[in-house]
Amino acid sequence: MIRTGLTAAQxxxxxxxxxxxxLTQVPREPLWKKFLHGFRDPMIIILLVALxxxxxLYLVGESDWYEPLGVLxxxxxxxxxxxVSESKQDGKALALKAEEEAKETxxxxxEGQLTEIHIRHAVKGDILYLQAGDRIPxxxxxxxxxxxxxxAALNGETxxxxxxxxxxxxxxxxxxxxxxxxxxRGTVVCGGEAxxxxxxxxxxxxxxxxxxxxxxxxxxxxxQVKLARLAKHIATFxxxxxxxxxxxxxxxxxxxxxxxxxxxxxxxxxxxxxxVAVTIIVxxxxxxxxxxxxxxxxxxxxxxxxxxxxxxxINGLETAGSLSLLFxxxxxxxxxxxxxxxxxxxxxxxxxxxxxxxxxxLRMDVIAGVGVNNSAVISNDQIIGGNSTDRALISFLxxxxxxxxxxxxxxxxxxxxxxxxxxxxxxxxxxGGCVTYIKGAPEKIVDKCVSYLDEQGKxxxxxxKNYLTAYIDAxxxxxxxxxxxxxxxxxxxxxxxxxxxxxxxxxxVRPEAVAAIREAQNAGIxxxxxxxxxxxxxxxxxxxxxxxxxxxxxxLTSAELADIGDPELKELLPRLRVVARALPSDKSRLVRVxxxxxxxxxxxxxxxxxxxxxxxADVGFAMGSGTEVAKEAGDITILDDNFSSIEKxxxxxxxxxxxxxxxxxFQLTVNVAAVLTxxxxxxxxxxxxxxxxxxxxxxxxxxxxAAIAFGGEPALREYMREKPIPxxxxxxxxxxxxxxxxxxxxxxxICLSVLFLPAIRNLxxxxxxxxxxxxxxxxxxxxxxxxxxxxxxxxxxxxxxxGQNKSFLLVMASIFLLQFLxxxxxxxxxxxxxxxxxxxxxxLLLAFLIIPVNMLCKALLCIGRKKPAEAA
Numbered sequence: 001m002i003r004t005g006l007t008a009a010q011x012x013x014x015x016x017x018x019x020x021x022x023l024t025q026v027p028r029e030p031l032w033k034k035f036l037h038g039f040r041d042p043m044i045i046i047l048l049v050a051l052x053x054x055x056x057l058y059l060v061g062e063s064d065w066y067e068p069l070g071v072l073x074x075x076x077x078x079x080x081x082x083x084v085s086e087s088k089q090d091g092k093a094l095a096l097k098a099e100e101e102a103k104e105t106x107x108x109x110x111e112g113q114l115t116e117i118h119i120r121h122a123v124k125g126d127i128l129y130l131q132a133g134d135r136i137p138x139x140x141x142x143x144x145x146x147x148x149x150x151x152a153a154l155n156g157e158t159x160x161x162x163x164x165x166x167x168x169x170x171x172x173x174x175x176x177x178x179x180x181x182x183x184x185r186g187t188v189v190c191g192g193e194a195x196x197x198x199x200x201x202x203x204x205x206x207x208x209x210x211x212x213x214x215x216x217x218x219x220x221x222x223x224q225v226k227l228a229r230l231a232k233h234i235a236t237f238x239x240x241x242x243x244x245x246x247x248x249x250x251x252x253x254x255x256x257x258x259x260x261x262x263x264x265x266x267x268x269x270x271x272x273x274x275x276v277a278v279t280i281i282v283x284x285x286x287x288x289x290x291x292x293x294x295x296x297x298x299x300x301x302x303x304x305x306x307x308x309x310x311x312x313x314i315n316g317l318e319t320a321g322s323l324s325l326l327f328x329x330x331x332x333x334x335x336x337x338x339x340x341x342x343x344x345x346x347x348x349x350x351x352x353x354x355x356x357x358x359x360x361x362l363r364m365d366v367i368a369g370v371g372v373n374n375s376a377v378i379s380n381d382q383i384i385g386g387n388s389t390d391r392a393l394i395s396f397l398x399x400x401x402x403x404x405x406x407x408x409x410x411x412x413x414x415x416x417x418x419x420x421x422x423x424x425x426x427x428x429x430x431x432g433g434c435v436t437y438i439k440g441a442p443e444k445i446v447d448k449c450v451s452y453l454d455e456q457g458k459x460x461x462x463x464x465k466n467y468l469t470a471y472i473d474a475x476x477x478x479x480x481x482x483x484x485x486x487x488x489x490x491x492x493x494x495x496x497x498x499x500x501x502x503x504x505x506x507x508x509v510r511p512e513a514v515a516a517i518r519e520a521q522n523a524g525i526x527x528x529x530x531x532x533x534x535x536x537x538x539x540x541x542x543x544x545x546x547x548x549x550x551x552x553x554x555x556l557t558s559a560e561l562a563d564i565g566d567p568e569l570k571e572l573l574p575r576l577r578v579v580a581r582a583l584p585s586d587k588s589r590l591v592r593v594x595x596x597x598x599x600x601x602x603x604x605x606x607x608x609x610x611x612x613x614x615x616x617a618d619v620g621f622a623m624g625s626g627t628e629v630a631k632e633a634g635d636i637t638i639l640d641d642n643f644s645s646i647e648k649x650x651x652x653x654x655x656x657x658x659x660x661x662x663x664x665x666f667q668l669t670v671n672v673a674a675v676l677t678x679x680x681x682x683x684x685x686x687x688x689x690x691x692x693x694x695x696x697x698x699x700x701x702x703x704x705x706a707a708i709a710f711g712g713e714p715a716l717r718e719y720m721r722e723k724p725i726p727x728x729x730x731x732x733x734x735x736x737x738x739x740x741x742x743x744x745x746x747x748x749x750i751c752l753s754v755l756f757l758p759a760i761r762n763l764x765x766x767x768x769x770x771x772x773x774x775x776x777x778x779x780x781x782x783x784x785x786x787x788x789x790x791x792x793x794x795x796x797x798x799x800x801x802x803g804q805n806k807s808f809l810l811v812m813a814s815i816f817l818l819q820f821l822x823x824x825x826x827x828x829x830x831x832x833x834x835x836x837x838x839x840x841x842x843x844l845l846l847a848f849l850i851i852p853v854n855m856l857c858k859a860l861l862c863i864g865r866k867k868p869a870e871a872a
Contacts, residue, residue: 316635347452
């Protein structure tokens with residue numbers, strides 16, 4: 001049929017009436033907006049309040065200019081690092097997207113000529129010519145020809161759908177992807193040739209409608225929830241602490257008899273009390289935490305790019321570490337995503353795992369039966385044409401270096417696969433005779449076989465077929481697709497065939513995915529496979545992948561899932577391992593129900609059908625080979641489509657959470673010790689223990705340098721042996737709190753002992769108060785530095801795995817050197833005096849004792865945890 005297509009004027013008119021074939025894009029968020037969004041972080045809000053107070057104190061002459069500047073710098077660094085890192089990752093993703101979009105063209109009939117155009121120029125009414133390998137650019141109907149289409153991008157089904165013209169007056173449901181007449185944007189032509197008429201373009205296509213769904217808002221990440229709760233606790237601690245400090249100073253003043261004589265003296269006393277209180281409370285805020293979080297997320301994102309993981313949304317990485325439930329796609333993630341020949345069986349069921357292991361007498365017949373008898377071809381080192389089974393067979397021969405053995409020049413005739421006959425055939429003539437090779441469905445071929453070739457290639461009578469039937473049934477139970485290959489002399493294929501072999505074909509489970517799933521399960525993460533395949537296939541794959549391991553585990557189909565209400569689904573959810581024949585709506589529902597159970601939910605996917613669920617999940621893992629819509633919806637792109645890369649992302653996410661906890665243990669020990677020392681000191685008779693400048697040095701040095709030190713902590717495999725942290729659990733655990741209080745109480749005690757406990761004070765000889773306060777500052781700095789070793793490890797041995805973080809040792813050495821230089825050469829600025837060598841040694845010994853004290857604390861905690869376990 002000759003088609004003329006649209007004229008230039010008709011193209012413009014169609015574009016005016018129905019729009020261009022483009023999808024609405026979410027505009028890229030500019031860097032400045034990402035930077036401003038950082039100010040919504042609860043910890044940043046606390047810092048902004050602290051900054052405002054510092055500015056007010058500076059304006060009334062109660063603070064130096066560098067104090068508010070230090071807080072401002074911490075805020076700018078924290079927001080800046082996070083915003084720049086996320087912007088760079090967005091840039092990488094957009095570059096990949098632009099590169100892919102530049103290649104998207106289609107062939108349109110315009111004014112009687114076949115013309116190649118970019119898909120965005122296709123309009124409603126266009127007639128497009130489709131061939132194997134083409135990605136369909138719009139929704140429409142087949143006008144002429146027959147094609148086989150891979151619709152996995154829309155429905156997740158691996159089985160190809162046949163599309164052909166619709167008979168006159170016949171009706172069908174356009175929304176049913178399995179209808180044989182409609183084709184859809186984003187699907188791929190696997191074989192055949194056809195002309196289609198474009199009926200829907202742009203956002204109105206099924207692909208476009210699903211793309212728009214992914215623009216919904218998402219809920220707060222687990223880390224954001226935990227930090228918001230921590231910020232609330234810090235604010236509460238600040239209010240209570242400020243009130244106690246002010247009341248303490250007033251009570252001490254009144255109890256000592258130094259009662260103000262007039263109103264202005266009362267105002268001055270209250271102002272001094274408020275100044276001290278605000279100074280101490282500002283010290284209680286961990287300014288370095290937002291900075292550390294930004295540094296960790298940025299550094300880990302760069303590391304993960306080397307492991308085929310592109311972090312598109314920075315917060316997705318830390319959320320991955322909190323996953324408790326992961327819904328995983330099957331095809332391409334747990335399996336390899338392509339059909340492959342698993343084994344070959346002869347007529348007497350002798351099984352061979354590869355073509356190379358077949359005896360030479362049988363090998364040539366197998367090569368002819370599956371290679372010459374094939375619609376797929378090799379072009380430019382790529383296998384094109386044919387259906388997915390044909391391409392798998394050619395790949396099988398390529399891997400066995402058997403392509404050159406295919407004598408295609410001897411082919412007399414070839415009949416491609418016929419869905420009615422369920423077979424294909426080729427007649428090969430050589431050496432004065434002709435042989436016809438047939439491959440297809442076993443149920444159509446085996447019944448016609450009267451003989452078979454044994455492993456030596458000798459023909460033997462096939463009288464008993466029960467064992468063949470048993471083998472076929474067993475392979476079907478393993479989700480294998482069986483293909484029979486036979487031959488006959490001459491060109492007659494209806495009867496008296498000789499069975500060459502049975503081929504077992506399947507989308508195989510990735511070996512590395514099995515190990516990664518086991519790692520995830522050991523980490524307490526429930527993995528559920530969600531697939532469009534039939535239940536029997538899904539169950540077989542799930543068993544091989546290690547998902548269905550207990551009798552209590554259940555597999556449901558989409559229909560069975562639809563019959564279950566949300567309350568019942570919530571009860572079944574802990575035992576759910578497989579969802580077969582899944583629809584896009586099933587995935588979104590599963591995510592919603594799991595989130596209502598307060599689980600942290602991950603979803604993997606590659607198709608447009610997966611996009612709404614990817615967006616709705618706490619963290620969406622999009623596959624690198626998937627659609628751009630899925631990548632836009634996901635938080636993390638798995639460039640190699642491998643489940644093991646997802647497991648790495650979880651490990652990196654857990655290491656971020658662990659490192660944040662380590663930093664908090666370190667930082668809050670410093671802050672609590674500073675507050676207690678400065679609060680208790682005045683009550684014991686010494687108004688100023690640590691000056692404002694000293695507190696600022698402690699704060700800035702500990703926040704900035706410690707963020708770098710803990711940012712380099714390695715991702716340890718031991719983290720994958722722990723259970724996920726519940727979404728609602730506080731970021732400060734009970735062991736952390738005990739460790740913080742133990743460390744801060746020791747630092748407070750030893751510092752105040754230098755001034756008020758004779759047994760400790762006498763170690764420094766007949767020293768004046770300035771010298772003793774200088775020693776207090778040295779002990780405080782060295783104690784918190786040594787405590788960094790305690791904070792970085794949950795093990796009793798604080799030096800375990802220390803060699804994997806060289807930056808930690810460098811930073812701690814720098815802090816020691818910094819304090820020595822400050823005390824020795826900046827005495828006037830800090831209000832200290834240089835210390836003698838003996839004093840430095842005493843201070844070093846008293847500070848170092850925090851390590852054995854902490855080791856004893858951890859040992860007692862271990863004993864305490866073991867006793868309930870033994871009792872149970």
